[in-house]
Amino acid sequence: MAAAAARSKVVSTLRQLQAGAGSCPCHSHAHSHTPTASSFSSLLKYGRQYASGNESTDYAFEMAASNIRFGPGVTREIGMDLNNIKAKKVAVYTDSNIAKLHPLKAVIESLEQNKVNYVVYDTVRVEPTDTSFKSAIEFARQHNPDAFVAVGGGSVMDTCKAASLYSSHPEADFLDFVNAPIGKGLPIRKALKPLIAVPTTAGTGSETTGTAIFDYEPLHTKTGIAHRALKPYLGIVDPDNTRSMPAQVHASSGLDVLCHALESYTALPYNERSPRPADPILRPAYQGSNPISDVWSLHALRMVVKYLPRAYKDPEDLEAQQQMLLASTFAGIGFGNAGVHLCHGLSYPISGLNKNYHHPGYKVDHALVPHGVSVSLTSPSVFRFTAASCPDRHIDAAAAFGADPAHIKPTTAGDVLAEKLTAFLEELDVPNGLKGLGFDSSMIPQLVEGALPQERVTRLAPTRAPAAEQLAKIFENSMTNY
Template sequence: MSFAPTHPESVFTYGAPQLKFGPGARHELGHDLAQLGAHRVLLVTDAGVAATGAPAEIAETLGRDGIEVVVFDRSRVEPTDASLVEAVEFARAAAPFDAVLAVGGGSSIDTAKAVDLLLTNDGELMDYVNAPVGGARAPGNPLLPLVAVPTTTGTGSESTTICVLDVVSQHVKTGISHPRLRPTLAVVDPELTITQPAGVTAASGLDILCHALESYTARPYTSYEAKRADQRVPYCGSNPVADLWCEKALALMAGSFRRAVRDGDDEAARMDVAMAATFAGLGFGNAGVHIPHANAYPIAGQVRAFRPADYPAPAGEADHGLVPHGMAVSLTAPEAFRHTFEAAPDRHVRAAELLAPGADRPDAAVDFLPGVLTDVMRDVGIPPGLGAVGFTGADVSSLAEGAMKQERLLATAPRAVTVEDVAGILHRSIELW
């Protein structure tokens, strides 16, 4: 089913943070923060990243540059509403700050976004969470400058307007979305990703691929009804600028992703994957993502006992399951792209060619992208379907219900999506190979 607006949109928007990229870029943070007028900074990280010593090194350097640093190192991997509230309460008690500095993966960066939002705006966390889960309130005040320093390669959170969280009581992942959440500056230093374990590199790398693939196949911005300036949202649909970032991200991943997982010390591969993560973030942060991400949120929210290697449980949570975000996104992506193929066949074929240059095209073009993607998943050690992470056919109804709550994401799909469509994708994803 295609979209045929009466008055097609003729305008697309594009937003991005300032960007500093390259080995050693973290050593210039004192200068960067001084340019933002920062004298007292909240550094947000998590225990795992703190254990690498990188946040302490950065805090020490900033101290020598005359910037006072307060550290919050309890960000939760895959944040929950409770973990974000804990971070906000810590920040409010330690305020005031001139800026917020996030050092870590998407979980730390998203935690920093929530903290920044609630340091500068009144109300509580759920007031701002996307509808229908939360109140979908827009921040009325500008946020403090946020500098994001990613230590993983995948989420693209350093580029985007999104903060993702798990609302535990509803067993669903959702988010907060507003242009004011976009970081002011992204400092991407590939040296910080060398310590990223193979399993984390694999899962977060699938997030890169799905960001680029979903954005590239998203419904075009011209397929929406024309909007006023105050009605436009960050996810505006595929557009010529976002397409360029997605194409380049896919090309970089085609050459380097498997190498980065296989050999974490391969500096050239790490550089390419870090760049691909940033490029994909610059793409999907404007075009949007769709069905695989919508499915990923209830998958992550409803997991029971599964927990992959390289993702140790926090203290006191040994029995708490975890499907990392990038893994959760990938598990239904092949079947989701099979479903969306008819809306944009040429785009799906082109995406497969970028991801697997020189690969033989199957007789049925609809199988090309799903086949290429499952080959990558198998090669980097992603589980072979939802069944491998503990779900059965009996779970499909609940998962589909959770996915349908992701209205903001499903609105970007190139075909209108029903609960029956989602259930079919989930059923076919129980066993991918």
Template structure:
């Protein structure tokens, strides 16, 4: 494990870290187990969340049959948006509240799982939307108590949402992405069947794969938990507690697997080894960042996605502009890691090596550029647009983008070095174009 001194005692920092995660079942065909697990969790009337496209596909049918075979009543909600909004969260919550469910099952990507988390929360403890939303956009009130059981069944290899207590959405009025964060949002169980990814379009595999990569790379290079001010009470220790020895384990393996499998998974749907590998990497990275937190690439991504004007990506719905989440993250990443490398250069070099870069003879001063060039090469190999400019932004947008990213203080403060709003503007300028 790299640079153990990263966790040396820091005056005023936390002396302990916490490990929280969902129970996990991983393996081909495991979706057929949904009914038995739901029954064991005490479910009787189940809300099955998915989106309109997935509702007609086999993974949803498998889960629905399994739930019904276990004697459970199932009501399908298929109105989830590919990129959830404040409005779609509220509509899902209304459905859940009126349906009087005692359990939830989600089948889909991060958008489906996150919407299900929000519906569970707001139907269990009704409140104005902003009450639970992250500060400074919302009041960041604590979730009052336990939620109803939730089984998450991911069908994309990217978000890791099945393992986290995070739900992300577009706040339309404020033109920014934000979210709700609480350990109580974390699903009770994740059923992870890698065969669900075999029919994904290449562009979706690429975007979701870069979400995996950045989850792991950001968590590994995050501020160490020993430099975070302790919470008022141990039970209030945040999930974004900073890098720690537990999260490092998942980050290392996820980066190694992404370096080995990402390009292959994008290039061929028939490469099942690669697609299986990316699904497992997504879970490992989800566990890691669910216990460490991400930082600047994700914080900047929420502005990139939230202020989109006319960009649409192949493989995604074309009915409205959208920058897919993993894409909105990775277009910032080379610029960010050039900037953060001097805070922990050994970690940046380790990450670059795990991703497949040649670091022989490299000095610590080279770390940022080596990481950036490896990310750029992977972006080029998998069809990712050329930086923030490639998804429709220009120099005139820098101030607005920086303002949107600055609002993501939970993420900005998790960076390994101090960051100002002016720094964010400089990073967006540096991210406009890479080749």
């Protein structure tokens, strides 16, 4: 009887959990497209159909993310982590600004206290290029470390990933692993050395993802390398490491989180993406929206809306800064498994074609459009364009900004979301559209030309890859936002 009572209690608990599944705080109103208990049965049915060979689209999704450790002061543990994995020689990557600040000092202090042998590469380029990647790769090949540490923002973490990848593949040509059609997009089949990422900005989420983005100088556009093997072994997410961020860096890095969340939540569903991989190693990291990434992405969006304006306006608001750091990691898990689409695809030529604009708050000696700024400037026009393909998801996003979903029609979802985004950008003092960076309509053909090769991400738009004429229209509508 005791066993029967125990079974009854378990069954009762499971029923309660099932009954509460539809009231997830991330998906609680009637417009949500997130699968419910009944629609999971449909997903399973579709999976069986795809597995039987009747469809060319994918039938499965994978969930992958780095180990994450979060807490104020947790950077002090990194030396112990490296001893625990028996690292004999560690390459520490950072940039010239972080090299002078608390985050790198905390890492070095921990390495020395724990008697970890290390070398430092402190000339990572902010917004890296193929040339700067190659310099970092050469350093790794010369020193042959058995572990890597990245201390910095997305530029540092991405550069360190590339150094780890190519030092493990000394025979590889640089374009072998770069995303097609610019590179060959070959899968990574060798095990890489462990990499510990210590983010110093609340934006890229690169501590959770298998992507490394850079400017490809011959084409004046961004591209990247994407594979789950690039994921850091561990992300050390320490709020103490973001306190030195200037206000404009808070804003621009937070805007990257915003677009990661929005784009991954509205991405093409994973079971509509094609082709279906012939081998699981060929399934892309950016696989389309799915039930797990949806939770992370929508929750991260709500956090950004609540905390980014506070973090930008008040450098002493430590709660907001800490929550934005968490939001960055959450969005990284979301987009690292679902992908991004048009805001990112269109941002790459914006950054690559910039010759003169230098964003305030960044201490660099070259023209610079921060990645978060470049992705955000087209966002109002992008989501006006994509809304017709999945209006309910755009209603969800507008609701995260405070709009009443009961008063949004499917036909107006894109306009409402775009208006909320425009007001949000203006509140953060973001340049007023592409003209604020020095672009004009005469440069639209070059911008389109730079966006067209970004198929890895543009094909994940819910509209699928737009034609050149549609991209041109989005760029034109993004010349001014308010």
